[in-house]
Amino acid sequence: MRGLALMGAFYGDPAWLAPDSGFFPKPAPISPHIRRIRRLGRTGEVLELCWPSAFQPLWCASEVRLRVSRADAPWEPPLTIPEREEVLTAIERTARRGHDFRTRYASLSNNRTAHARLYRHHDGPRPTVVLLHGFLGGFSSLDATMLQAKHFYLGGMDVVMTVLPLHGPRRESRGLKPPRFPGSDPRYTVEGFRQLVFDHQALFDYLLCGQVASLGIGGMSLGGYGAALLATLDPRLRFALLHIPLCSISEFALRTGRMVGTQREQREQARALGRVHRPISPSSRPPALPGTRVHIVTGRADEVTGPQQATTLVTHFNAQHHTFSGGHVVQFERTRALQPFFDMLRADGLWNPKSTPRPAATNSTTT
Numbered sequence: 001m002r003g004l005a006l007m008g009a010f011y012g013d014p015a016w017l018a019p020d021s022g023f024f025p026k027p028a029p030i031s032p033h034i035r036r037i038r039r040l041g042r043t044g045e046v047l048e049l050c051w052p053s054a055f056q057p058l059w060c061a062s063e064v065r066l067r068v069s070r071a072d073a074p075w076e077p078p079l080t081i082p083e084r085e086e087v088l089t090a091i092e093r094t095a096r097r098g099h100d101f102r103t104r105y106a107s108l109s110n111n112r113t114a115h116a117r118l119y120r121h122h123d124g125p126r127p128t129v130v131l132l133h134g135f136l137g138g139f140s141s142l143d144a145t146m147l148q149a150k151h152f153y154l155g156g157m158d159v160v161m162t163v164l165p166l167h168g169p170r171r172e173s174r175g176l177k178p179p180r181f182p183g184s185d186p187r188y189t190v191e192g193f194r195q196l197v198f199d200h201q202a203l204f205d206y207l208l209c210g211q212v213a214s215l216g217i218g219g220m221s222l223g224g225y226g227a228a229l230l231a232t233l234d235p236r237l238r239f240a241l242l243h244i245p246l247c248s249i250s251e252f253a254l255r256t257g258r259m260v261g262t263q264r265e266q267r268e269q270a271r272a273l274g275r276v277h278r279p280i281s282p283s284s285r286p287p288a289l290p291g292t293r294v295h296i297v298t299g300r301a302d303e304v305t306g307p308q309q310a311t312t313l314v315t316h317f318n319a320q321h322h323t324f325s326g327g328h329v330v331q332f333e334r335t336r337a338l339q340p341f342f343d344m345l346r347a348d349g350l351w352n353p354k355s356t357p358r359p360a361a362t363n364s365t366t367t
Contacts, residue, residue, distance in 0.1 A: 242295070247305075
């Protein structure tokens with residue numbers, strides 16, 4: 001709890017929610033390295049885009065010490081100045097080989113390169129959707145199936161599938177251990193979402209300089225959280241599709257037994273973790289899109305993220321809400337639930353169903 005109090009005083013400072021706070025810094029222009037993967041018939045191609053991610057974490061001992069020394073820092077539970085220094089020293093002592101957190105994060109060399117896969121028509125620019133995968137994703141063949149990339153493409157749109165920080169080819173070697181983002185160390189969770197925003201806004205800047213006609217976003221599960229966060233930050237987006245989205249990692253951790261102690265102590269930990277996550281929470285920031293442009297799709301039998309997570313986002317965005325009878329993994333009737341979203345794209349002239357047969361109602365799985 002003392003460690004969460006320290007992190008909450010640093011990351012949970014309400015000042016970070018101001019648009020000009022610098023919490024989400026503006027990236028420099030990028031010039032991706034582009035490699036052709038294969039043709040898509042006679043009218044399109046698949047390209048791989050890679051570019052250096054110049055992201056830098058906020059957390060370092062000197063910055064933390066400076067910010068949390070302020071008298072108005074939101075301490076809960078309250079800590080004296082000596083106790084703050086003691087907790088910070090204990091946290092930094094866990095660093096390997098004496099490296100601080102910022103140095104360790106930067107040392108994850110695979111993560112320093114951002115990746116995206118572009119499904120492109122030759123006669124562009126076209127309306128384009130950027131799709132974010134879920135936890136443990138980042139593998140293009142599986143992601144393309146789960147995120148309905150083919151359905152978007154055959155309706156006339158270009159499709160970009162990105163790789164989240166510390167996933168897929170950006171992942172470090174950890175054997176059977178899951179990626180560090182999101183993880184039990186709250187700093188990796190906060191900084192991972194900061195890097196997600198940094199890399200995607202760099203990509204958006206590049207695409208909107210003549211590469212695409214318009215831009216929307218979609219995401220599933222963890223990617224739904226990332227898409228929701230971007231939908232509070234970037235008014236250039238035309239639409240957002242949040243599919244079985246995660247909304248609150250602290251509530252997810254509480255519900256899935258990641259906390260310790262009595263029920264009261266577990267609730268206190270969840271509240272403290274929620275303060276740490278405040279600046280990366282989609283529900284902490286006003287929407288950048290009107291609710292009619294945000295569609296949220298949930299499974300009534302979802303036992304992973306759970307319908308309540310989506311309900312929170314529906315209320316926050318005043319979004320269009322659609323449900324299917326399946327769960328997080330086996331998504332019965334998903335196609336039917338997605339149809340109102342594609343009807344919106346068709347009405348706006350962004351997606352043309354005449355270029356592909358209307359899909360049959362099929363089952364699909366995701367991770």
